[in-house]
Amino acid sequence: MNQRFCAVESRAIDDPLVGSGAHLERNLLLSWPRPKWQRNLRQASDMPEALLAALHALPDEGRRVNLIHRREQPERHHRVFLMPERQAFDVPREALVDFIAALRRGDDLTAWRPEPVDRSLVLCCTHGKKDKCCAKFGFATYKAMAEAVRHHDLPFDVWESTHLGGCRLAASALVLPQLRKYGRIGDDDILPLLESEARGRPYLPCYRGDSRLTPRRQCAQVAALEWLSAQGLEADIEVDDAEETDAPHHEVAVKWQAAHRQGWLTVTCHALELLRYDTCSDLADGPSPSRVWRAVEVRESTPTPA
Template identity: 30%
Template sequence: MTGSERFLCADAARIRGDSMVGTAPHGFAWVLIEYRGGWPANGFEGLDLEPETKALVFSAARAARARVLLVRRHGRRRSEGPRHWAVLRYENSGAHRQQWGTWSGDEDLAEIAGALGAPGELGCPPVVLVCAHGQHDTCCAVRGRPVGRTLSERWPELVWECTHVGGDRFAANVVVAPDGVYYGGLDARSSVTAVEEHLADRIHAEHLRGYTNLFPPQQAAVAAVLGRFGPAGRHDYVVTETSRDDDQWRIRITGRPPHPTAFEVEVRAHRTPPCQLTCRGPATGSAVDYEVTSIRAG
């Protein structure tokens, strides 16, 4: 690369062949705050909001281990009218819960703290989040915004652009919440296919980064099962047992008919050579790859 060329982390990751399996951040709750102005590089933390309200939301989200994301509709830059906020919560039973509200003044966001402690409502449609946080990473804008536009044209009520979700080098990244499913390496065409199949409860291994209720080696194990036996519903496979020996894991998974009923997956972790992992972070670092070494029925 010459000095005049721009480094793009997603391009570099594809050239290296970086694996995205097992890279979904662990978590069960999301706080969405519609913000139509410019997004700071550090998202919600960088907003100039009323200090007490901001601190209340931040501390409540941290206590609930919720990820706070700024969101906006693609291409809509109107400034008038109330903005939305939401608390989305994943439950292992599949009975995901949501609570929505609106805010005009900063103090209205204090309601988020109460919503994080409330059960929330059932029966709401999932939310499709597309990372388009260009101030955080160039690839999130270059690759994320075209995906945001395409998905918004197809599902205008479900899709929001959002701030950093993690894994810039896997842009374009899409998160379906509160299902807690991360997809990466998407473009306009593949994103429509992935979301369409997801909404039909058919999750494919291709482009899957992982399920946020699972830890990285468990995510890799489930993705391997989907790759071997084909797409399945979000809760068709369940991790029932995990054991670790140094950098290797043995993970037992059970499935619901018509899928295989039980098998063991062995996963090995190893560190990649140091490289530049993000567009805006010139320092080199290494990542952890999770390699599935065997899948055995029984």
């Protein structure tokens, strides 16, 4: 019997990338050897109980935890990143509980010798214990991205990561602290994606949306960027934060600015229900309904007076 993958099923039904970019802005990334990762995104098989408890408490306080891995990182000397603070620490394993306790108390972390993080981080989900798509597609993407960064001297640090959300969209990546998520990254996307990010711009063919926006506003954001790109414009945009409702039809205002030009767009987004597999573990039970957004029209407009 041929093996099935949720990422292949997702692509086959045209499950949209856009609108799937949700991610907390405050993050703690902890290096830990990938062979020890468990199914939970912040748990490893050889973690002391006190450390597990400390890590599990952080999301309730508004900080997401992911484990990360690079082969050259020492096994018992851990690299810790705080985002969006852009700080990095080297912490021995026996001191991790004390470090996290100090972080949770809001202590001054100067004694832990923080280093500024000058290069953006690219996290590639390779969490095979969570979903087999992340192992099959994610690890190859990680290796190719790391090689592209080395070969072209690009300003990134690339790490393997535990679950980033959207297993069905593998290969997936997240750029921090910019909070831009990507999915279905193919071989031909890797260098253009990194070069676009090096210019401070999202790479639209694989872009899932700004993690700070709701799915509907991500839909409008990406549609506006694609429309502007088709006009030969590379613009900064601002998506209106009008009140969210359950209505299936929305018109979203987007303001754009490019060099000495600016304007407004109205993006019409429709919600629809899609039957899909969110992870490979769902394949045996059948697909489930999920709400997704699609942009159906982008038009130039003028702002509504306040």
